[in-house]
Amino acid sequence: MTPVWRSLLYVPAHQEKHVGSARVREADAVILDLEDAVPPELKATARAALGAAIKAVGRWGADVLVRVNAEAGLIEEDVRAAVRPGVCALVLPKVESGDDIRRIDRLVQAAETEAGVAHGATRLLVLVETAKGLLALPSILEASARIIAVNLGNEDFARDLGVEPSEETLRLPRQQMVIAAAANGVAPLGLVGQATRFDDLDGYREVAVRSRRLGHVGAACIHPSQIAVLNAVFAPSEAEVSEALAIVDAARMAGVGAFALNGRMIDKPILSRAQALLERRRMIERKIEDRGNN
Numbered sequence: 001m002t003p004v005w006r007s008l009l010y011v012p013a014h015q016e017k018h019v020g021s022a023r024v025r026e027a028d029a030v031i032l033d034l035e036d037a038v039p040p041e042l043k044a045t046a047r048a049a050l051g052a053a054i055k056a057v058g059r060w061g062a063d064v065l066v067r068v069n070a071e072a073g074l075i076e077e078d079v080r081a082a083v084r085p086g087v088c089a090l091v092l093p094k095v096e097s098g099d100d101i102r103r104i105d106r107l108v109q110a111a112e113t114e115a116g117v118a119h120g121a122t123r124l125l126v127l128v129e130t131a132k133g134l135l136a137l138p139s140i141l142e143a144s145a146r147i148i149a150v151n152l153g154n155e156d157f158a159r160d161l162g163v164e165p166s167e168e169t170l171r172l173p174r175q176q177m178v179i180a181a182a183a184n185g186v187a188p189l190g191l192v193g194q195a196t197r198f199d200d201l202d203g204y205r206e207v208a209v210r211s212r213r214l215g216h217v218g219a220a221c222i223h224p225s226q227i228a229v230l231n232a233v234f235a236p237s238e239a240e241v242s243e244a245l246a247i248v249d250a251a252r253m254a255g256v257g258a259f260a261l262n263g264r265m266i267d268k269p270i271l272s273r274a275q276a277l278l279e280r281r282r283m284i285e286r287k288i289e290d291r292g293n294n
Contacts, residue, residue, distance in 0.1 A: 061291030230292035
């Protein structure tokens with residue numbers, strides 16, 4: 001089952017003031033970062049801080065993920081430190097091949113054995129950040145049953161292509177990512193445009209709305225002010241829920257393969273979308289309820 005991650009907040013693992021902030025409590029997931037947000041001289045410090053950070057974030061009821069470094073010599077240590085009870089997934093940057101995933105899968109399984117974590121419990125969120133990675137995406141997503149979600153690293157991907165990370169340049173690769181995700185049953189995450197500014201929440205909301213229309217089901221963010229925007233945009237609206245309920249109820253009454261409702265022909269694909277939307281709403285409600293019990 002794909003996760004309910006409408007919002008995933010990046011938090012540097014070594015910065016206690018951010019890790020312990022109550023502002024993270026509304027995020028569906030928190031990504032404790034060992035990579036870009038941590039300077040090289042503090043990598044070991046961030047790794048050592050993971051245990052306390054996981055407990056601090058977990059008490060709010062958010063799913064806890066850890067973004068590891070991709071470089072050899074760092075990823076091995078990061079995986080050993082990050083695979084532990086309380087961590088549901090690792091975020092893998094700069095993935096370019098199925099071989100990358102298979103190698104990491106072996107590292108994770110060894111770390112699970114060492115930490116006493118059930119094999120397969122640690123899932124993977126794949127970050128594609130190069131043209132090579134995008135072209136290899138189908139084989140990447142087929143390489144491990146641990147993969148639960150995929151995202152395109154807008155800034156790094158655009159840099160690799162030599163273009164600006166705009167909606168114009170990202171729309172096609174993001175649509176390709178969504179298609180590959182659907183084919184492999186994983187959650188497509190991210191925004192089809194720049195997501196690094198947090199001083200224009202109205203503009204940010206518009207980008208999120210367009211991203212949802214393309215098939216994305218959530219996105220990572222860098223500032224707590226963006227959480228509420230993502231949670232609202234990537235949840236079914238009241239109007240959508242009302243329409244879906246009407247379709248499901250009419251289908252139950254009609255008892256046939258296709259029927260008319262308010263001047264619209266309803267067939268199996270439309271009914272299936274309505275049912276999926278209502279199931280997503282139930283999953284979000286359960287997540288909110290579970291978080292409220294923490």
